[in-house]
Amino acid sequence: MIPAVEFRSVSRHFGAVKAVDKVDLTIEEGSFFAMLGPSGSGKTTCLRLISGFESPTAGEIRIFGEASGAVPPNRRNVNTVFQDYALFPHMNVRDNVAYGLMVKGVGRSARHAKAEEMLALVHLDGFGERKPAQLSGGQRQRVALARALVNEPKVLLLDEPLGALDLKLREAMQDELKSLQQRLGITFVFVTHDQGEALSMADRVAVFADGRVAQVGTPAEIYEQPANRFVADFVGCSNVLPPDQTQRFGGPARWASLRPEAIRLDPGQGGTVRGRVTGLRYLGAATRVVLDCGGHELAAQIPAGAAVPAVGEEVGLGWQVQSLHLMEKE
Amino acid sequence: MMPASSQPTPAREIAERLTALFWKRPGILLALLLAPPLLWLGVVYVGSLIALLWQSFYSIDPFSGVVVREFTLKTYGELLLPQNYDIILRTVTMAAAVTLASAVLAFPIAFYAARFAKGRWKAVFYLGVMLPLWSSYLVKVYAWKLILAKEGIVTWAANGIGAGSLLDAVLSIPVIGGNSLSTSFIGTFTVFVYVWLPYMILPMQASLERVPKSMLEASADLGAGGLRTLWSVTLPLALPGIIAGSIFTFSLTLGDYIIPQIIGNSANFIGMAVYSLQGTAGNIPLAAAFAVIPILIMLVYLAIARRLGAFDAL
Structure with a gap:
């Protein structure tokens, strides 16, 4: 055609x-x-x-x-x-x-x-x-x-x-x-x-x-x-991970993107990595949580109704392996 | 101890009170600001116009030459006498021709300046249009008399390129022709167009500049060629500017008494008639009646323009 x-x-x-x-x-x-x-x-x-x-x-x-x-x-x-x-x-x-x-x-x-x-x-x-x-x-x-x-x-x-x-x-x-x-x-x-x-x-x-x-x-x-x-950043404000961070988060040494809504927050001791809550933004249908994970900033999004951690609280972060999307180039 | 400057001085106190008053009652401030210009407009401007209108309803005693201060329409009746009616017709025809020619000449110039000229060329445009306005009107008119005279450069140039017979043919046209360009209506017309052209170009250019580019693009996008866009979009949107310019050229020509006196075949125009009637003849009422004619014509002109939708895009 x-x-x-x-x-x-x-x-x-x-x-x-x-x-x-x-x-x-x-x-x-x-x-x-x-x-x-x-x-x-x-x-x-x-x-x-x-x-x-x-x-x-x-x-x-x-x-x-x-x-x-x-x-x-x-x-x-x-x-x-x-x-x-x-x-x-x-x-x-x-x-x-x-x-x-x-x-x-x-x-x-x-x-x-x-x-x-x-x-x-x-x-x-x-x-x-x-x-x-x-x-x-x-x-x-x-x-x-x-x-x-x-x-x-x-x-x-x-x-x-x-x-x-x-x-x-x-x-x-x-x-x-x-x-x-x-x-x-x-x-x-x-x-x-x-x-x-x-x-x-x-x-x-x-x-x-x-x-x-x-x-x-x-x-x-x-x-x-x-x-x-x-x-990744312009469409939906994803978390962009440089190769060293991707490796730290359990992936290969490549650039990767991780959508905020794919991140689960665990108030206990679990999670793939741990981070400290540094900011909260209320969006109505969801709340955006800004976290400091060993010097790297990550955003997570939790739906309305779920428990929201307090600023300063330490939480565990987890996601499904396929949510970590590896990118061809920077 | 308090610093001395914070102690309210009497002058400062009055100023503060006035500020408070003006802030609470903005109408007072507005009235104070508007009073001088309104007085000027009302008394000097409109007032003299009303006095003029008033005078036109008086008449003159044909034997004593004294103004009879009684309301009458007799003076207006005199305007219909053939010798006076001719003056009106001649002036209006000339003003219409000058306006039309100015519009036709001004449009391409204004269009270029509004759409294409940038930076330095825009400056050249403004300078070129404004420069003639900076020199004296009389100097320009006398200069044109020399240019158009039988011994002038136009005749010389026409003979030089072998167009002398063409010039003679043009000058032999009845009514508008004459002995030489400077003693014909063609000459009067040329100088009128020269002198008033900037007053047509500037409002036209301003209105063309206000036509958004996207509107011209929309017209092209819908399939219109350049001429169709010019006719259906550009011209109607620029019409208020064209009307404004034509008001200038039309009314300035209607009222002028110097150009037809210096250049032309000394046939009377409204301005010249007013000039001689109020001076040597001492016939103020008829002069006033003549002066009312241009005002009436402009009112009719504006009413027609409005009816045609010239101001719809404002």
Whole structure:
């Protein structure tokens, strides 16, 4: 099968700044693909390379097998939901949504009908007459979504679309985006710095660091088998163990990651290693315990309801052997 | 012993009390701050406008030349006399042409400055637009008279490149042509556009700069080419700036009496009519009535602009 989007050793340098550096990526058709990374890691530049607002300084991007080097943004069959939504303030919601059709030369009544259809898809029936300024943040987000979908793109690009929404709305929109993607069967490429969002929505996740792809995989692979200490730390704040510590904790002399929730605390004399509680952080559904294990700091997480040790208390730490995930590189 | 400085002096005590008063009643402070500018605006500015309007409802006794201080619409009726009506029509046509030409000339310059110019080129842009404003208006107008004169550089250059006959053909166009560029409406128009162009460029550039880049990208993303984006997104969003600029060029042309006096075929414009009516003719009411015309035209213009949605994006 031809992949929807393919990066072949793509670089985008701005002078000395390597925003994107030799990236290889394959995004399968119909998948929900997340680009995850901290700000400045190159994920948004990658998105803009697909939409055509940036051109690679080296390498090639193929969209459905076709080289896109010479294709301007307005001739690409991809559409974008912008981070700031970029709704046209002088047009009402219906004209905003119908804009792509107007550009194509679709007649007024046909494009209005289609716009209403798209508005119904995002649960904004009857909002056509309003101006963007009269809408809430969440509603604007839906209009931006409807506007980007009206041209029936083969790939929909979403640039941190939920960043400006509050938590409750964000969670609702996550579910809605996911179900919309499954219903339409369009390839979604989603840029986010929120690892929870990426893990819960995407079929595949690419973790970006310093303009390069640190790891690509399913959310479970990314979380359970991080390829290096950056991924381990950025996705779910894992405990990263350098080789000497791994050895001390009963593994080979390799870099390893140990998820906080995999650590069991034993107030008795047992445990693989022993540590002293130096801090507690209450998270609601769990409590994070920071421990000092012979000079190395470890974080453990105990679910709500379980006994929480006191600060200064000495406890034993234990985990199942397979929880200690060995990493290929640092 | 307490240090002397902490002893409240009478002046300090008053200051403290005032601070407390202003803090508790911010309205008092606001009123004190706003009173001088409001007095200026109300008395000097609006007040003189009302006095002007008032004068226009008086009339002049045709025999004695004395102003009759009675309310009448007779003076406004005089504006409809052919010789006066011609002046209004000529001025409004000129102002509209100047505004249109300024807008067309200013847009590419403002667009370049807002979208592409960076650093040093931005400075060059501002300097280039502002520099002509720093020299005297009269000097510029007289300089243009020399440039456009029959013996001037334009005629010389046109003859030099063999376009002399073209210039003659342009000058032979009825109404707007004339003996030379400096004695034709073409000349008047050229100098008006030159003098008022910065007032169109600057607000236009400011409004173009406020159009977010992501909006232009969104338009391209949805399939629009450059021209479609310009027409459907950039222009409507920059419209408030274009309207602001056109208010400047339009009203400045409507009121000017120096340029048509120095350059042109000495046909009357509203400003010149006002100037001679209030001076030598001593017909203050008619001068006032003439002066009200530009105000009315601008009000109508703004009402139409508003109806067309020019301020929707504000």
